[in-house]
Amino acid sequence: MKYSVDENGFYGKFGGAYVPEMLYPNVEELRENYLKIMAEPDFQEEMQSLLRDYVGRPTPLYFAKRLSEKYNTNIYLKREDLNHTGAHKINNTIGQILLAKRLGKTRIIAETGAGQHGVATATVCALMNLECIVYMGEVDIERQAPNVARMKMLGATVVPATSGSRTLKDATNEAIRDWINNPEDTYYIIGSVVGPHPYPDMVARFQAVISEEMKAQLLEKTGSENPDYVVACVGGGSNAAGAFYHYLDTPEVKLVAVEAAGLGIDSGESAATSVLGKEGIIHGSRTLLMQTEDGQVTEPYSISAGLDYPGVGPLHAHLHQSGRAIFESITDEEALQAVLELTRLEGIIPALETAHALAAIGRLGAKPSDVVVINLSGRGDKDLATYLDRFNLDGK
Amino acid sequence: MENRIQQLFAQKPQGLLSVYFTAGFPNLEDTVPIMLELEKNGVDLIEIGMPFSDPLADGPTIQQSSEVAIRNGMTIPKLFEQLQDIRQHTQIPLVLMGYLNPVMQYGMERFLQKASELGIDGLILPDLPLSDYVREYKALFERYGLSNIFLITPQTPEQRIREIDTHTNGFIYMVSSASVTGSTTGQSVVNTSYFERVNGMGLRNPGIIGFGIHNHDTFTQACNHASGAIIGSAFIKALAKEGNLHEKISTFIQSIRQNEIA
Numbered sequence: 197m198k199y200s201v202d203e204n205g206f207y208g209k210f211g212g213a214y215v216p217e218m219l220y221p222n223v224e225e226l227r228e229n230y231l232k233i234m235a236e237p238d239f240q241e242e243m244q245s246l247l248r249d250y251v252g253r254p255t256p257l258y259f260a261k262r263l264s265e266k267y268n269t270n271i272y273l274k275r276e277d278l279n280h281t282g283a284h285k286i287n288n289t290i291g292q293i294l295l296a297k298r299l300g301k302t303r304i305i306a307e308t309g310a311g312q313h314g315v316a317t318a319t320v321c322a323l324m325n326l327e328c329i330v331y332m333g334e335v336d337i338e339r340q341a342p343n344v345a346r347m348k349m350l351g352a353t354v355v356p357a358t359s360g361s362r363t364l365k366d367a368t369n370e371a372i373r374d375w376i377n378n379p380e381d382t383y384y385i386i387g388s389v390v391g392p393h394p395y396p397d398m399v400a401r402f403q404a405v406i407s408e409e410m411k412a413q414l415l416e417k418t419g420s421e422n423p424d425y426v427v428a429c430v431g432g433g434s435n436a437a438g439a440f441y442h443y444l445d446t447p448e449v450k451l452v453a454v455e456a457a458g459l460g461i462d463s464g465e466s467a468a469t470s471v472l473g474k475e476g477i478i479h480g481s482r483t484l485l486m487q488t489e490d491g492q493v494t495e496p497y498s499i500s501a502g503l504d505y506p507g508v509g510p511l512h513a514h515l516h517q518s519g520r521a522i523f524e525s526i527t528d529e530e531a532l533q534a535v536l537e538l539t540r541l542e543g544i545i546p547a548l549e550t551a552h553a554l555a556a557i558g559r560l561g562a563k564p565s566d567v568v569v570i571n572l573s574g575r576g577d578k579d580l581a582t583y584l585d586r587f588n589l590d591g592k
Numbered sequence: 593m594e595n596r597i598q599q600l601f602a603q604k605p606q607g608l609l610s611v612y613f614t615a616g617f618p619n620l621e622d623t624v625p626i627m628l629e630l631e632k633n634g635v636d637l638i639e640i641g642m643p644f645s646d647p648l649a650d651g652p653t654i655q656q657s658s659e660v661a662i663r664n665g666m667t668i669p670k671l672f673e674q675l676q677d678i679r680q681h682t683q684i685p686l687v688l689m690g691y692l693n694p695v696m697q698y699g700m701e702r703f704l705q706k707a708s709e710l711g712i713d714g715l716i717l718p719d720l721p722l723s724d725y726v727r728e729y730k731a732l733f734e735r736y737g738l739s740n741i742f743l744i745t746p747q748t749p750e751q752r753i754r755e756i757d758t759h760t761n762g763f764i765y766m767v768s769s770a771s772v773t774g775s776t777t778g779q780s781v782v783n784t785s786y787f788e789r790v791n792g793m794g795l796r797n798p799g800i801i802g803f804g805i806h807n808h809d810t811f812t813q814a815c816n817h818a819s820g821a822i823i824g825s826a827f828i829k830a831l832a833k834e835g836n837l838h839e840k841i842s843t844f845i846q847s848i849r850q851n852e853i854a
Contacts, residue, residue: 373649485693
């Protein structure tokens, strides 16, 4: 496949494993084993049965009738919000926890932004009876309180990241430092298609179930496996990687990656990496990165904790640079409007991250005969406090 | 031709004290005064840290000093400007240490050329992979007469240590234990079996032990197992205290060396 990772861990010129020597043995152990373990029949069997009976897969592909009428096209929602724990994140944590167990690891660490990956990690750790430590930026701990409570309820230790912008980037730094300090017993479950090779490829493979199901469901509902558009939000890019995966080499399917513009691309308060980023290295990967002229990583901004990241996965950097995917950026305000729109038209409250994908529908130029799939990556329960406040629904 | 690092190890194969500090900390213009004080106090090698916003291999002390330094306005061009005449003032071996991204943005070849012009002897870029170095940069480092220093840890397999030894030509930075910089949780840094294993390999490069070296005892222990030791976070903590640079630095270095002859 043209867009899959090469044998050195690169997507075009992006990717690789730029890690300090302290992490080399861990990353190397994973690189040598991930494909082998993932191909083992008993691994597949255990994973498939958990995805089916525990996560609730396959998730439905729902034809959103009223939303389609509004935009005069055919919109399907891939309901990842209906997964156990409320987002696509658990597809990956199920896969990685099974891998960690087979590598004999006893202590699990993770980073989280919106808290969805943290919750999904804490959940599988409870299920597998493994110690779980989740790093989360101090700012995010505040704005995603329900998920912090859920992680604690599940028995995880939530450690605040207090450096830098105190968001996802800094939580990732702290998780990597923990891994350096605990190289033998610890497994790092990265939540997105970021980090050193093989993480981007491994996470994409675990999320690829999204587009695998989509194809079969679309065939049944529309008579074709291929939609005209697949739309997904991108922070690090894991739900987009999963939604795009089986369409990467099908050029007639337009792939639309939607980033967070924050207060606006030119406002200085944004997380739209494809527009504002330059080639660089973050978290062990060569990719597009928001940075100063001197190579210091810039503090991003988005109302959505899950998209508030200054980099993007190397696969997406490659899709952007090669023109395979269309990149859009959506402001906080546009995302909030999209939340209200989906809620009132379809009775589904989406996560703030997901709302960025929804807000891009009007920009597609989709025709009445077109089929548009939006990856509804997560539900909005965690964001209710923000919504009540921003929509003046809290009775104040 | 030998650079100053190689000459140093030839002349003084034991008890070397190498000190790391973050350029631009505590004040932007402290870089050169700190270096001259270190030399005056008998330090053998200086590692000048180029601050980065996201220093993955560093603990809180170096993270914070980096944040302050960046806020003070430290950049690679600024550092090069400060080091413009450094070789008129000192002949101590100098190593620049930092992360790959800022160097990449400056441009690797441009960086190496400039460093070489200024009289820098080596570089430590912990997140530059060995494979990338060999494939893309080794010839450039050699052209500009710069040593590229690699780290090894207790977890580094023997075969990889040998590979690193083949491709480097200054010294090998032996990370004392699995940790980020500045960890002083262990009372001892003596991971004897690891050091002995490495010493028994007959490597062509000498080794210096770093990470967790923070006082006279840990320094002496490290020196018993390698050519010397590197102190970073503990020195930065000393710099962060009240007082003038001259006093802070001489007090600190004396506390490390104690009655040893430098």
